[in-house]
Structure formats: C-alpha cells, structure tokens
Amino acid sequence: MKLNKYISSLLIAASAVVMTGCNDFLDRKPLGQNTEDDAPGGGLDGQVFSIYTLMRSYNITAGIPAFLIEMVRSEDSEKGSTASDGADNAAMYDEFNYVASNGTLGAYWNQCYSIIYQSNSVIASIEETGLLDEATQKNLGEAYFFRAYAYFNLVRAWGDVPLIDFKINDSSEANVAKSPAADIYKLIDADLTKAEELLPTSWPSTYAGRLTWGAARALHARTYAMRCDWPNMLAAANDVKSSGLYNLDTPYDKIFTDEGENCSESVFELQCTSTTALPASTSIGSQFAQVQGIRGSGQWNMGWGWHMGTKYLGASYEAGDPRKAATLITFRKSESEPITAENTNTPYGESPVSSADGGYFNKKAYSDPAKRALYNKEGFWINIRLIRYSDVVLMVAEAACETGDLKTARECLEMVRNRARGGNKNILPEVTTNNQTELRAAIHNERRFEFALEPGRFYDLVRWNEAKQVLHAAGHTGYQDKNALLPIPQSVIDLSKGVLKQNPDYAN
C-alpha cells in the first residue's frame, strides 16, 4: 500500500508539471506564413496588389470567359479556333443558345465577386483602423475603383445581381438575393466618386499602370454611357479630356506593340511581364495573348486561337483604313499555300499558318518575335489595355452629339480619325455633317473600328439598341432582345440554394 501512495503522489506531481508544459507544447505558430496578426497596416498594400493579380485573370480580362462574354457576342468577333474546339461555346455566344450551366458564366461571375470580396476586405480594414495617411487613402481609392469595375462587369452582363458591399466574415453572409440594377449603379457611382477623390492623377514610374484619377473618371463616363446618361457622361469624359494628362500622339499601329505599353493614351492598362525565371507565368503575366494567339504548328503554335475577328469585320472597314492592318492578322491555311502580300503581316513580316476556322487572329494580342525567342511563343508579357484615351475622346463626342453640341462632337471625332489617318490625307475623310443622326451614326461607326476586337462592342450595340438589327444583319439570327442579359450561372444558383433566382427570361 505504501507503494500505491508513492505512485499516486508521483502521478500528481508529474501531472502538475505536465499540465503547465502542455500549453507550451500545443502553442504552434504557422510556420513560414503570415497571418493577419503579422501584417498590421502593411498588409493593406499586399491585399490591394492581389486585386491587380485578380484583374489579370483568365476569367475576366485575359481568357475565354472574358472574350466570350465581352467580345464574341458582337458581330465582329467569333469564338475562333477549330470548329470542334468548344463548339458548345460557339453555339452559346456566337449563336445565342444560352445555357445556364455553361462553365464560362460561373468563371466570369466568380472572378468579379472575388474582386468585390477582396475590395470589401480592404475597405473594411481601412475603416476599422481609421488610417488616414496618404498611402492608405490611395489604397482605399483603388479598392473602390476595383469594386466598381467588377460591379460594372456584372450589371452589364446580368442586370440585377447580389449587392455585397461589406466584409464577409462567414460564407453564409455572402448568400444574398439580387438587387435591382439601379442599386448596383448607385453603388458604382458612389464608389467611383470616392475613387476619383482618393486616387492620384499619376504615379512615379515605379508604379506604371497603377490606378489613377483618370482611370476612375473615365470608367465613370463608361458607366454613364451604359445608362445613356449623356450629361454625366459628357462631364466625366470631358474632365479627363480637359485634364491634359493624355493625348493621341501615339500612332495607332504602335499602341498594341511593346513600344506602345503605357503610352501617352493609356488611361488604364493591366501590367504584364515575363522574366527569364518566369517566362510564361500568370503570377506576373497573363494568358491574354496565349488564348488569342495563332493556333498553328511549330513556330506558329503561338496559342489557342480563341476570339478571332470575323470576315464580316474585315469586309466592313472603310477603304484604306490603316486600323484594319493594325487589328487583324491574316494567315495561310497550310504550309503549301504561297506567301503573298495579303497574308504577310506588319510589323514583323510574318505569314502565319493555321487551320483555325475564324477570319483573322487578333493583332492587338500579337507578340514580337524577338521576345518570343527570348521567353516563349505565347506572349505572357503583353499588357491588357482596358481604357484608352481615344475611348474618352469618342465618349465626349458621343455625349456631346446626344446633348446637341455637334461641333464638339465633330471635333472629337476628327481627333480620332486624324490619328487613324496617320498623315495620309486620302483616307478616312473628316466627317462634316451637321445632321445629328448622321453624326451619331458616324461616331458609332468610329467606335466600331477604333476599338475592334477590344471589349465593349456588344455592350455598345446593346446600349444603342442596335444589337438585334446589327447581329441579324451579320447572320446571327439567334439573337433576341433578352440575350442582352445572360442567365445567372447555374452553379451559383445551386450554391445559393434558392436565394438567387434565375433571370426571368431564362427561368423555368
């Protein structure tokens, strides 16, 4: 029995020692990983920078979902590649047989909301900490801009969407019903107004391409355009134009070359780069040029060949418009086809070979062969131009035209045509009409060719109420008015468990 006593006292002593040691033994900090606790303040920059990465994503600017939703639906763009590659997407976006289960819908939707989520987190963190220093306020401006940018994508594509303008702490909080498009625009207006206040007009060269006041104001003009709010559109676009920060001095055929990156007409441009270590990485570059790259063999295997220009677009240019050659890549169908001037492309003198079924590849995503040799063939370093100054000028023209200031409208239109002319007086004559309808048509026409194969053509058609007429004329007779808006992705509706309702035009 003595022994038992001895043992029990030993056990008690041991367990006392053990208990105190236990909590130390169990206290484990994450190894080699920051937590929110480790990054007070300094984390904000990092969180904002992660949004720039999200913006370069395949899903909303650099890949198939973006191209299908924003471009392929217009008469000038087509799915591209070969017929059997993604025939379902051609049926949906070229011929308007919308299917809610289409995978690209969800990808685009989720990426927009990822940007919104991340922006909300930044905004909430700044509001919590109450930091008022200049750097933090600029971060705040960036977050407001990105949230507005994402919501603008959503509201154009779907109309009514869930409005989430708060930091999500529990996933279920993110499951909210749709808000009317008007409310979404209200948030966009508020966000962009704040972004305009907070963002600087320019950044030092180490931050080339970072968000500025001009980007926010120009985006704001776009959102007014989508609503046909001409006075506000005019005011916003005019602010940017009269700021003197930008000009149209860069020749049209230089804008989309390496030389033209961050040129004098760049208002908002997503920055992409390649290094020897990361020649083709989405962590510093994008798939923008890869997805649209020439789909051929050997040296012509430059990408997937998605999003191509239609033959219809090629045939629509004004005679001699140099923008045609700066926008469209012609190609041979096989090696045996002879090289001709027709299929030889400026500025690198290449005659690519591809069996793709589309009309033209996109020269606005065309890489320099010298860099191809250096990094790889798929152009991950090519920047994505989202807002160009000529867009601002043409928005001034359009808004001025709609509000009756035809003189300003003509002047602005001529600025763009003049630059496009490239000094050749024999082409693209100045538009001199004094008829509002004719001038409107001329401005609409100008937008089509100035921004061919860039995002926005389909939404231009929608806001002008011309989509049905134009698409049917181009042979896309599947288009009906309801197709201006997409069905809400089925995957998202399924996750929401009935909270989100399908757009009425596509509901059962």
Next chain:
Amino acid sequence: MKKKTQKNLQQRNAGWFRNMLLIACLLISQSLFAQTKTVTGTVTDTSGETLIGVSVMVKGTSVGVVTDIDGKYSINAAANATLDFSYVGMIKQSVPVSGKSVVNVVMAADSHLLNETVVIGYGSAKKRDLTGSIVNVKGEDLTKQPVTNAAAALQGKVAGVQVVNSGRAGKDPEIRVRGTNSINGYTPLYVVDGLFTDNISYINPEDIESMEILKDPSSLAIFGVRGANGVIIVTTKQAKNGQTRVNINTSFGWKHVTDKIKVTNAAQFKELYNEQLVNQGNTPFDFSGWNNDTDWQDEIFQDGFITNNNVSISGSTDRNSFYMGVGYAYEDGNIKKEKYSKLTFNISDTYNVLKNFKVGFQFTGARVLPTDEKEVLNAVRATPVGETYNQATGLISVLPDFQKAQISNPLVNILEKANTTRAENYYGAGNIFAELDFAKHFKAKVVMATDYRSNNSRTYTPIIQCYDAAAAGGIVTLGDGKTAISQIKENEMKVQSDYTLSYDNQFGDHGLNATVGFTTFYNKLEQLEASRKQGDGLPIANDPDKWYVSIGDANATSNGSTQWERSTVSFLARAIYNYAGKYLVNASYRRDGSSAFSYTGNQWQNFYSFGAGWIMTEENFMKDQKFFDMLKIKGSWGTLGNQSLSTAYPAQPLLESAGSAVFGDNIIPGYKLEFLPNANLRWEKVEAYEFGFEASMLRNRLYFDAVYYNKTTKDLLAKVPGISGSVPGIGNLGTLRNRGVELSATWRDKVGDWSYSIGANLTTINNKVLDLVQDGYSIIDGDKSQSYTMGGYPIGFFYGYEVEGIYQNDAEIANSPKNTLATVKPGDLKFRDIDGNGSIGTEDRTMIGNPTPDVTYGINLSVGYKGFELGIDMMGQGGNEIYRTWDNYNWSQFNYLAQRMDRWHGEGTSNTQPILDTTHTVNNLTSSYYVEDGSFFRIRNINFAYNFGRPVLSKLHMQALKVYFNAQNVKTWKHNTGYTPEIGGSATAFGSDSGSYPMPIVYTFGLNLTF
C-alpha cells in the same frame, strides 16, 4: 461441487488430466513387445459425446484413419508407435500405443480459442473480455498475395472494412472502416508497434506478425481525436521462443491487363466524327493522310514483371530475442516504362535486463523508388486514325488537327517523358521501450518513437520533337523548346512518447485490467522546392545524372516552401473488468489537447466510451447444451474524434500569397486570406454505438459474429467553398451518419486428411448526411460538379437529371414537358419531369446515383489435403453507382466509347445514346446518361501451395518448404465502361470515373523455405 462455472471449467480440465495420466500409466506398465497390430478405440469429448471424423495418424508415417459415426477407429500400428489425434476446435493429442490394442481418447476443447489475446490501444487484452469488434488478421494471410502495401490484402477479408485498390504499382489502397465518416477524409489511423502514422506503405508485409482492425467505440475511444475513422494496429514480427530460424521467401511473376476500355476503331471513328461535324453544320473532316487504325491502349500497355524477395532471421534465448528481416520488391507498371521498387529492412530486439525489467527497440527502414506515374486517359481519348510514329523521320507523330492542340500523342508522355521524374523516398521509423513489472500486478511502460520520411524528386523537362505534316519542314518542337529541372525535397517527422501504467489482477471472481497513460505527439513537415530553366544557358542533357537545379540558369530560378507542425498532448485511462468471466464491463477515457485550436483556446476535448458484454455460455442454464461453445452478447457506446483536416492551423487568419501586382516591370507580391477564420472551431465528434453477438458453435467449428453499428459524426468540419467570390470558410457545420450491419461467419473442419474452411463476411452501409449548414445547403464537388453533399442524402451523391430516353422527333418534343434548360432537338436526351410541373428545369434534378455501396462482401475458401493447400478469396460490392466524366468534355474531340456506335441518328435509331453534336450541351449536363452500375464481383485471389513433408525436409535440413502459385484479380464481373469498378476519390467526390488505371491480373510463383 460445481459452484461456479469458472471452477467447473478448471475441474473439467483437471479431470481430463487425471484420465490421461491413468491411460498413460496403464499403457506404460503394459508395454512389452513392439510389433504391428490393430489398435482400436473410441474418441469422445469431455462430456462423453463421441467425436466423428477425428484424424488418427501414426506419428512419423502417412498412415491415418478417421473415426466413424460412433467415434470409433481402427488402425494398424507398431506396439511402440505413437498415435496423433487431431480435431478442429480440440487440443491435439499424441498417445503412445505402448502395446495396447484399445486406445480410448478423451479430447478437450481448445480453450486457446477463447483465450486468444488481441492487441488493443496501449496494451493487449483477452479477446473474450472485450465487448467490441476487433478483427485479427495474421501476417501469413496478408503475404499470400503479391502486394507491396499489406492493407491492400485486407480487401474482402474483414467485415466493415472497404478497401479500394489501385492497379498502379506501389499505389496505396483507400481504406474506409464503417463508411465515410467525415467530409474531410476517411483514412484510418495506423498504429505500428505503438507509433501513430497515416500509412503503412513503407512496411514490408513479410515483417508483419498481425494486424488488428478496431472498429467499435469501446476500443477506439482510447485513440481520442484520431479514433473516428477506425484504427489498424500493426504488430511487426518478433522472435518466437526456441532456436534460430532463417526464412527465405521469394516470388516472381507477371501482370497483364485484361479489361480494356472499348472505344471505336478508325473506321468507326471516321463515321462518327464526320456524322457529328455534319450534325453541327461543319464540313466533314478530310481524313486523307490519316489511314492508320491505332489501338492506343495496346501501344501503351505492357505485361509487367513483378518480384518479391525476403529473408528474415530470428533467434531467441532466455534473455534476448532478436528479429531481422530484409525485403526487396520490384514491379513494372502496366504502362510501358513504369517501374517501382522498394527495399526494406526491419530489426527488433528485446532484452530482459532483470526478470521483471526489459528493454527493447524496433527499427524499420525503407528506400522506395516510386513510379513516375503516367495516365492512361490520353490513350483512350486519342483518335485511332492518329499515327504512332512517322516512318521517314522516326519521330512520334502529332495527332490530327482536331486533337493536336489539346491532346498529345500518348507516346509522348509514355515514352519520351518516361521516368523524367526521378523520385527517391526514404523512411526510417522506430521505437525504444522499457517495461517494468512490479508489485505483482503492475506494469509501467515507456515508449519513445519516431518516424522520419524524406521524399525527394527531380523532374526534367525534355525537348521533344514530333512529326507534324502541317508544320514547315514537318518537324515541331513541343512546348517552348527549352529544358528545365525542378526538385522537391520533403521531410516529415513524427515524434511520439507514451507513458503507461497498467494493472492486471484476478481477485476472486473479479478480473480487472486497468491502464492510465500520458502521451505526446509531434508532427512536422517541411517541403522545399526549386526549379531552374535552361534560360540563356546550355540545354540540360537528357541524363538523370545532370538533373539537379544547379545545372540551370540562375536567372531562371523559382522556388518555394511548405511547412507546418502539429502537436497533441493526451491523457488516457481505461478499465476492463469481468465478473466470473461472464459479465464484462469496460470504460475508457481520453483527453486530447491539440495545437490546431490553441490560437482560439479551444484545444482541449474529451472522449470516452463504455462497453458491456455477457458470456451466456458461462451461465449454469447453458452448461448442458451442446450447440454453443461460446455465446457472447456485446454492446458499446462512445465518442470518437476526427482531426483529419488539410490545414494545420484552421483557426488562424492565414495570409497566402496571391500572385503579384506588376507595375511596368516592377513586381510586387500580393496577399489574401487563405480562408475565413472561425474562432469557435473544434474537432469533429463521432458518437458511435454498436451491439451484437458472437458465437462459437458445433465444437468451435463454426464461428459467427453479428454486429449492428451506428456512427454519427457531429460538428462536421467543412471548408465551405466561398459563395460569390468570398474565400472559403471553415466551420463545424453538420452531422453525418453511417449505420449498418456486419456479419461474418467461418466454418472450419477437418475430414481425415482433408481440411477446409469457408469464411464469409458481409457489411451493409447506410450513409446519410443528416444536416449541413442550413436546409438545402450543399457542398458541390467533382470535376463536373456532379458530387453533392447535402442534408438528407448520402455523402457525395450524384445529383442531376434522370434520362427517360431520346427525343425521336419534333412531335415528341412538342408533346413532352418543355425543356427550359436549353433548346432541345430530336436526338437529345429527354429528362424526366420529376416535380411534375410540366416543364424540365433545374428543380427536376434528383439523386441519380450513390457512390457508397449498400453492401460489401467477401468469401474466403480454403482446402488442404496433406501437403496441398488451396485458397480462394472472392469479394464484391453492390448498390453503388459510378459517374463517368472523362468523356463529357468539349475542350477537344475525343475518341468515342464503342457504345456511341448506337447513337441516335434518325428517328427510331436509339433511345439511349444521344445524337453526336457537341453544340447540344443539354447532353453534357449531369444526368443518368453518365451513371454506370458500380456493382461487381471479383475472384480476388487464388493461391495453390504444396508443403513438403518431413522426409524431404529432413534430407534438405529444412524445417519447412513451400512452393506456391498465386493469381490475383483473376476475374472481375463488372458493369461499368472503365478499367475497374474500384474508383476512389476524396471524401466528398468519389466514385467518379475521370480516367482510371487498369487492375491487372497478376500471376506469381513463389518459394518459401525455413531453416
């Protein structure tokens, strides 16, 4: 006189001894002359019943007879001969004839069967004292099959254990004990000589003495937070008392793919593809120049060689026992150039320092060269019109235009990239222990154990040139035409210490076995990876000796690391009590502290269990019956924990790097939250109970065990995918239940020289998620979002549309409920209007399949005749479905499944296979068209062996010599289109055929000898 059953048993034994002594004395005293004469007699059991079919052999000869229906026998034997009496369930006896002509024998029941000891957590116990379900599998049952991971051999052997094996060389099986208990995984805990680990791939099956599979709450609660998915205790071999033994076991054989996937040949492909293009409004493909008819599966498969070799030496003296084993296994894959090898060694020693104090150690080391795994999928998807090689250039050809951008010629990966990943994995695991017996009934034991794994791999990116007629010069270089190297080094360390004190005593009618303990566990993983490209430097040679990152361009470098650590501290206590050997009660308790939740202060959690049993056959009222030798009624209840979660720090607000912002050429990293932290997190808790009975009957020839089990996992930990762009959150979000019945029965008997046994087991699984987050919430998983986990349904069930048939014409479409999902045309799948609202919409989706089988079963037969042994294992499952996804993509044109020849191509042509048209995405929606029956039945293994008899052995100076032939996966009766119906996956997405690997038939010959 017969006061207590316990006493009764002892007295019966004593009585038997008295009889035996008497017989022996008589025999000896009467022994005079040795000459052959007829000996007769009767064999009875202790209660006087005659025994039929008892084997009576003259020792050292092959002369033998069996007792007749009256228990009588008659045999010719020399007067000085000895007779061996043996009978299933009875103790063997050797009785000298000693000149007698009548030798009557009384045989006693083999009480060893009842006193069988099984290993349980932190100790061992008599099986009869336990109230749970523990299955013991002997090492020799595991090594009959050519497996590199012993767990693979459990398939079909143990009720309640579902094993999903892979045909890949060296691939670990998936094991589920009593269903999928969590959405975070199902892997059981392995305890190897006391050490907690997650897999046993590094252990040589030959070194395993036994495996105990623990399934019930009363035996699992002692493992606390690790117990919920079941525990498999592995005990490695120790020397047995006696002389030195050397065992050599070698086998070799080959493996062959039997069930190929049926796809279209070139002519069929051309027909279907052009029909499809026309249907889509495209121009037919010009197949000129594509005149091949390639069977890509034949091109990539091979018959693989397999061999397994082991040598072990063991020896034991009074003070020391020693075991050493070395093993080498080599296996080719069934895809060309795949190979796997494993070298293992195991050494253990126990030294008795004092009579009551012993120390020992055990160490296992292994070196594994894993397979550079290749996929079959390309070979199934590649068009048969594609060419293997171009004759003129000798280069591998690219596939036709409609495939080449997405699908490379299968030979590129299989041959050109063969073994471009070189991996070397090293394992070292061992323990030292000290054990002190004191004060008669006490035992104190300290075990320190570590497990160290070092996984290293190097991957080379070669320059591959192919023939492409469309390219200038006909030769294309794949990729960017530059070489690269990447290297990964991963170390994982586990350190465990156990301190236990146990007490074992029998006082009067009370038997008590009690254990208390304290244990710590530490686990750390560090992974470092680096890669360099050729950059502006020299190309890297295609020579494994050069494949280290130092050879690349320092300017073309990237690197990264992953690391985490987890620790657990636990207190445990258990008592196993019996009264008079018939009333059994036990209880266990464990308190676990875990580092995972130390951030939020929720680190401590308690687990406990209770069990009770009643051995009815010990009661007086049953002592006169002859039917049952043992009948036990048992039941237990307990709480178990589950800590299988992919993140080590679920409660911390982790930031992960999220790409980089780029400004000009200035690159700045960005961060985002990895998941939403939750301050209230705690471990999942499983509340489990079971009850049932086990019985030995008919003189221990028939053993039967039946159990009903019910496990409810509460506070399911789920990483819920973010809604609307939010990052995923982790929470305790639901409840999951598994319940069912486990039945197992074994009949074992011996008739003369023939012995045989028939074993069968059957398990039913009913899996249901009771609730998850909120009503209607679901976790959607799987590569086609086909696997749903939702309240009211089984975990990972397939959710989609039910196909009624094919729309034959426009009239049928007009007369059917309107499909609002897409515009349907004749030839499209016709979905059932489940909700009957007159239109087909998303609310018509329903459960179209369940990946969890309703029932799994196994049948094990064995027959022995003299030196011959034949063993046949069969297994199967039923009631589950497989969802096929690999052919349901539109990112490229694939070869067609042969069943597509029956496609709809005009009214009345088919009511099951839709039109060939990829623009009709309605046919790609998740529907029962892609659901296949997952039931199967397999002859898993046939083993035929011959054991050489004494005369040969003594000439060869051997103790045992066995030659055998084994065939594994002999035949599978299945219903699905893939290679195998055994398809694993994660806890929330499994049973989906996104591309499988064949399960080959494996023939081996072997030799096992012991000196």
